[in-house]
Amino acid sequence: MKTPSDVATRSWRIARAPGRLPLVGHAPRLARRPLEFLAALPAAGDLVELRLGTRPTYLPCHPELVQQVLLNARVYDTGGPVKDKARPILGNGLITSDWADHRRQRRMVQPAFHAARIATYAEVMREECAAHAESWRAGRPVDVGDAMQALTARVTARALFSTEMAPHSVAEIQRSLPVMVRGAFRRAMDPTGLLAKLPLAANREFDAALARLHALIDTIVGDYRRSGGDRGDLLSALLAARDEEDGGAMTDREVHDQVMTLLLAGVETTASALTWAWHLLAANPEAEARLHAEVDEVLGGRIPGHADVPGLVQTQRIFTETLRLYPPAWMYTRTTTEPTELAGHRLAAGSDLLISPYVIHRIPSLFPRPEVFDPDRWLPERAKDVARGSYLPFGAGSRKCIGDVFGMTEATLALATIASRWRLRPVPGTTVSPRAGMSLTTGPLPMVPEPR
Numbered sequence: 001m002k003t004p005s006d007v008a009t010r011s012w013r014i015a016r017a018p019g020r021l022p023l024v025g026h027a028p029r030l031a032r033r034p035l036e037f038l039a040a041l042p043a044a045g046d047l048v049e050l051r052l053g054t055r056p057t058y059l060p061c062h063p064e065l066v067q068q069v070l071l072n073a074r075v076y077d078t079g080g081p082v083k084d085k086a087r088p089i090l091g092n093g094l095i096t097s098d099w100a101d102h103r104r105q106r107r108m109v110q111p112a113f114h115a116a117r118i119a120t121y122a123e124v125m126r127e128e129c130a131a132h133a134e135s136w137r138a139g140r141p142v143d144v145g146d147a148m149q150a151l152t153a154r155v156t157a158r159a160l161f162s163t164e165m166a167p168h169s170v171a172e173i174q175r176s177l178p179v180m181v182r183g184a185f186r187r188a189m190d191p192t193g194l195l196a197k198l199p200l201a202a203n204r205e206f207d208a209a210l211a212r213l214h215a216l217i218d219t220i221v222g223d224y225r226r227s228g229g230d231r232g233d234l235l236s237a238l239l240a241a242r243d244e245e246d247g248g249a250m251t252d253r254e255v256h257d258q259v260m261t262l263l264l265a266g267v268e269t270t271a272s273a274l275t276w277a278w279h280l281l282a283a284n285p286e287a288e289a290r291l292h293a294e295v296d297e298v299l300g301g302r303i304p305g306h307a308d309v310p311g312l313v314q315t316q317r318i319f320t321e322t323l324r325l326y327p328p329a330w331m332y333t334r335t336t337t338e339p340t341e342l343a344g345h346r347l348a349a350g351s352d353l354l355i356s357p358y359v360i361h362r363i364p365s366l367f368p369r370p371e372v373f374d375p376d377r378w379l380p381e382r383a384k385d386v387a388r389g390s391y392l393p394f395g396a397g398s399r400k401c402i403g404d405v406f407g408m409t410e411a412t413l414a415l416a417t418i419a420s421r422w423r424l425r426p427v428p429g430t431t432v433s434p435r436a437g438m439s440l441t442t443g444p445l446p447m448v449p450e451p452r
C-alpha cells in the first residue's frame with residue numbers, strides 16, 4: 001500500500017453538508033437515502049460536518065483522516081447514541097466496551113482466532129459449504145440472501161459450539177438471530193428511543209428472540225463449565241482464556257456477551273458480502289469465467305478445505321473487490337472522549353464521527369472508475385498503489401474486525417465450493433439496489449442454480 005506523501009503539508013478542506021433542517025439537522029436525509037447522501041460528501045470536503053438532531057457529527061472523507069481516527073482508540077472511542085442502544089442487547093462485549101476495558105477483552109478473545117483454531121473452524125466451513133451446494137436443485141430458484149444467511153449462521157454456530165446440543169442450537173440461532181439483528185438495527189436508528197417501548201408485534205418478536213438467544217447461550221456456557229476440556233471450538237477458547245496481566249478468566253457474563261457479539265458481528269456481514277458476490281459474478285461473465293477456471297484447476301472436482309485457500313487467489317480477489325463495492329459494515333461510529341483536533345479543526349469532547357467504508361471505497365482518486373467491479377485491482381502489482389487507509393471493510397486499529405480471517409476463509413470456501421458445481425443465474429426482472437441496514441444487503445435476490 002502506498003503512503004500519501006503530502007499529508008504533512010496538505011491543507012484540509014473542511015465543509016458543512018448541505019441541506020441542514022432546523023432541529024433535526026441531516027437526520028432525515030441520512031435515514032431516507034444514506035448511501036447517496038453520504039457518498040456525495042467527499043466532493044464537498046476532506047472533513048464534512050453534519051448535524052444529527054443537534055449533535056455535531058463529522059464524516060472524514062480522506063483516508064489519512066480516517067486512519068487518524070481509527071488508530072487513536074483512546075480519543076476516538078466507541079460510543080454515541082448507536083452504541084448506547086446496542087449495550088442493552090449485546091451487553092459489554094468487544095463491540096460495545098469502552099477503550100480501557102476493550103484492551104483487556106481483546107487480549108482474552110484473540111487466542112480464539114489464532115491460525116491453528118481457524119484451521120479447525122475451516123473443517124466446519126467445508127462441511128457446511130458442501131452440504132449447501134448439495135441441497136440445491138437444478139432450475140429451482142433459491143433466494144441467495146436467505147441461503148447465504150443460513151450458511152453463515154450454521155458455520156458460526158457450529159464454530160462456536162461443537163456440542164451435542166449443536167443441532168438444537170444451530171436451529172435456534174438460525175431462527176432467532178435474523179429477528180434480533182433486524183430489531184437491533186431498528187432501535188439503533190430510532191433517535192427518540194420510543195419505538196422500542198411501543199406495543200408492536202415486531203417488538204414482541206424481538207424480545208422473544210433475544211430471550212431465546214440469551215437462554216440458549218446461558219445453557220451452553222453452563223454445560224461447558226461443568227464438563228470442562230477443550231472441544232476445539234470458539235466457546236472452549238473463550239472459557240480457557242486467561243488475562244496475561246492478572247491471570248484471571250472471563251466471568252460467565254463476559255463469555256455470554258462475547259458469544260452474543262460474535263453472533264451479531266459474524267453472521268450477517270459475511271452472508272451479505274457473499275450474496276453481493278453472486279450478484280456481481282452473474283453480472284460480470286468474465287470474472288465468473290475466471291472463477292470457474294480457477295476452481296476447476298485448483299480443485300479438480302474436490303471439495304476445498306483450509307489448505308486450498310491460499311491457492312484460490314482469483315476467488316479471494318473477487319471477494320476483496322465485492323467488499324470494496326458493498327462493504328457490509330457500510331458505516332460505524334466513534335465519539336471523542338476529550339477535545340481534540342482533526343484536519344486542523346477543533347472537535348469538542350462528545351463529538352460523533354461516522355466512518356463509512358462505502359464512501360471511502362467510491363472516491364475516484366483512490367479507486368479509479370470506482371463503480372466498476374474489477375477484481376484485478378487486487379493483483380499484487382496494482383494493489384500496492386492503493387493508498388493506506390483507503391480500503392476498510394474490516395476497519396483498522398485496535399478495534400479492527402477480529403473475525404477478518406475467519407470471514408475471508410469462510411467466504412473463499414463458500415464461493416469455491418458452490419462455483420465448482422453451480423452457476424447462479426438471475427431471475428429475469430429482478431432489480432437489486434443496496435439496502436443500508438445493520439449490513440449492506442441486496443434485498444430479495446432470487447437466482448436459479450444451473451449445473452456446470
Ligand code: HEM
Nearest residue numbers: 094265266269270329332393394395399401402403406407
Ligand atoms: C466479511 C465479513 C465481515 C466484515 C465485513 C466485518 C466487518 C467488521 C468491521 C468493519 C469491524 C470494525 C467496526 C468498528 O471499528 O467499529 C468489525 C469488528 C468486529 N467483527 Fe467483523 N466483519 C466480518 C466478519 C466477522 C466474523 C466472521 C466475526 C466473528 C466470527 C466478526 C466479529 C467481529 C467482532 C467481535 C468485532 C469487534 C472487534 C473489536 O472491537 O475488537 N466479524 N467487523
